[in-house]
Amino acid sequence: MATLTAPFxxxxxxxxxxxxxxLARAIDRWIYVFTAASFIAIALTGFIPDSLAxxxxxxxxxxxxxxxxxxxxxxxxxxxxxxxxxxxxLMATGRSAQHRRLGIAGLTIxxxxxxxxxxxxxxxxxxxxxxxxxASPEMxxxxxxxxxxxxxxxxxxxxxxxxxxxxxxxxxxxRGKNAxxxxxxxxxxxxxxxxxxxxxxxxxxxxxxxxPLATDLYTLLAVTPMFIWDVLRNRAVHKAYWIWLAIAxxxxxxxxxxxxTAWWHSIAPRLMGV
Numbered sequence: 219m220a221t222l223t224a225p226f227x228x229x230x231x232x233x234x235x236x237x238x239x240x241l242a243r244a245i246d247r248w249i250y251v252f253t254a255a256s257f258i259a260i261a262l263t264g265f266i267p268d269s270l271a272x273x274x275x276x277x278x279x280x281x282x283x284x285x286x287x288x289x290x291x292x293x294x295x296x297x298x299x300x301x302x303x304x305x306x307x308l309m310a311t312g313r314s315a316q317h318r319r320l321g322i323a324g325l326t327i328x329x330x331x332x333x334x335x336x337x338x339x340x341x342x343x344x345x346x347x348x349x350x351x352x353a354s355p356e357m358x359x360x361x362x363x364x365x366x367x368x369x370x371x372x373x374x375x376x377x378x379x380x381x382x383x384x385x386x387x388x389x390x391x392x393r394g395k396n397a398x399x400x401x402x403x404x405x406x407x408x409x410x411x412x413x414x415x416x417x418x419x420x421x422x423x424x425x426x427x428x429x430p431l432a433t434d435l436y437t438l439l440a441v442t443p444m445f446i447w448d449v450l451r452n453r454a455v456h457k458a459y460w461i462w463l464a465i466a467x468x469x470x471x472x473x474x475x476x477x478x479t480a481w482w483h484s485i486a487p488r489l490m491g492v
Contacts, residue, residue, distance in 0.1 A: 238451075245447060247310040253405055253444045254303040257412060260440060261299060264418030265292075282345065291338045294331040295411070301327060302408055309401070325390055328407075332383045339375045343368050343490045367427055369486035373473045374413055374430060381410045381466055388461065402444075402458035409441050410466070416440075430473060 275281045301324040308317040346368050350361035389403030416436045417426060425432040448456055476482040 242451065246451065249444055249447050250306040250401060250405060251303070251310050253441065254299070254306045254408075256440060256443075257408055258299050258303060260412055260419075261295070261415040264415035267420070268418040282349075285341050285345070287334060287338050287341050291331070291334045294327055294334055298324065298327045298331055299408070302404065305404075306401075321393065325386065328383070328386050332379065335375070335379055339372060339379070340490050343372065344492065347487070347490070347492045365487075366483060369483050370427065370430075370477055372486055372489070373476055373482070374433070377469045377473055378411050378413070381469060382407055384465065385410060385462065398456060399458050399461075402448075402456060403462070405444065406441065406458060406462045409437055412437055412440055428478070430477060434470060 272281065272284070276283050301320065305317055305320060305324060308314070308320070343365075346361070346365050350358060350365050353361045385403055385407030389400050389407055392400035392403060413430075413433045413436075416422070417424070417433055422436065423432065445459060448459075
């Protein structure tokens with residue numbers, strides 16, 4: 219998540235991005251910090267209660283221990299979110315040299331997160347599948363329903379696994395060339411992975427398991443403050459949002475089209491090798 223030196227300025231934000239009231243200039247700097255911090259808040263709100271409940275279930279012998287790859291994924295995701303917050307804070311406080319040095323670490327963590335994610339998804343699927351096959355007749359139907367639910371969740375996981383690294387790549391390519399595109403794409407890449415935390419916030423109204431519509435709407439809501447400020451401040455929609463929409467929309471249409479269909483339920487187990 220490297221950044222720009224002084225000569226490289228987002229032209230869309232010039233001269234307006236360097237003008238206006240002190241409050242407007244402060245929001246210009248801190249809106250990205252706020253967005254990164256809100257991502258951490260969403261993840262913690264979703265994962266802490268869910269993880270504590272699952273740990274209690276493991277201790278009670280009601281479910282198997284967590285696989286190592288799940289711990290690795292949690293550490294990497296937490297690290298990536300923390301680095302994003304640090305990076306946005308460094309830029310907000312004018313420490314671009316430190317931001318550039320930390321950028322390589324952020325991209326490395328992001329790449330490792332993608333690899334571990336593609337190991338985690340089949341690992342968790344196989345655990346659920348094996349549990350259903352070994353269950354007593356009374357429990358088998360319930361566990362098979364859980365496996366069916368994992369078929370649908372796999373659609374969200376595949377979307378994340380494709381879009382997250384793609385948007386990271388676009389953001390990385392823009393570093394040193396286009397500050398506006400770079401900083402926005404790093405945020406927009408990260409929000410793609412937020413549904414895992416959003417879906418675990420039990421008190422949020424949801425359309426799951428019937429549809430992932432609510433999940434997608436909450437994901438959009440997470441970047442809405444940044445987007446609204448961008449439009450108000452620059453009086454235009456930055457091209458980063460158009461790129462994000464153009465790439466993400468076909469995948470979202472596919473997820474909604476395949477969700478809970480008989481065809482997908484027949485394909486998903488084969489993709490997982492069961």
